Amino acid sequence: MAYFKKAKTGRKVYDLIFGKGKIVEVFDESHYKVMVEFKNDYQIAYTEEGIPNWGFFKNQTIFYKKDIDLSKEDFSPIEKILSAKKIIKFRDKNKLEVRLPSGIWKNAKRVEEDYIETLCKKEHYHLFRKKK
Numbered sequence: 099m100a101y102f103k104k105a106k107t108g109r110k111v112y113d114l115i116f117g118k119g120k121i122v123e124v125f126d127e128s129h130y131k132v133m134v135e136f137k138n139d140y141q142i143a144y145t146e147e148g149i150p151n152w153g154f155f156k157n158q159t160i161f162y163k164k165d166i167d168l169s170k171e172d173f174s175p176i177e178k179i180l181s182a183k184k185i186i187k188f189r190d191k192n193k194l195e196v197r198l199p200s201g202i203w204k205n206a207k208r209v210e211e212d213y214i215e216t217l218c219k220k221e222h223y224h225l226f227r228k229k230k
Contacts, residue, residue, distance in 0.1 A: 100146030101158060102131045110163040114171065115150065116140055117200035118163070134160065138199065154208050172203045176224055185218065185226050197225040205229070 109121045116136040123133035130143035130151060143151045148158035176197075180188070188194035194206040196214060206214055206226075217225050 101148050102144065102146045105132045111160050112163050112166045113160040113200060114202055115159055115198045115200055153210050173201050176227055179224050180226050182223065185223065188228050193229045195227050195229050
């Protein structure tokens, strides 16, 4: 049985990428089952299994708020701000992590290129770190 098979609008959810959200629409005859809106006005569609249409995620990233356990996720603060050259170097060697809007650190290869490019253009270098 799929996680969002009986989804209803208005239910509070938590996404490992964007954080807190709310189901705003449910689709019955579509590949995507629910549309979730987040506090930053992003709207993301998810399959019945909780896989987003954003990024290169193969596993469930969204859960009902009461079901999520964040004790295994890495929310640690940044220790050293990387330079633009270091970001490029670590990205090429697959040793770069990026902080998602939810505050969780994930491998930069799993995130959309546009997100990383936007962060670099805005010089938000504090949202990158070398993989531990």
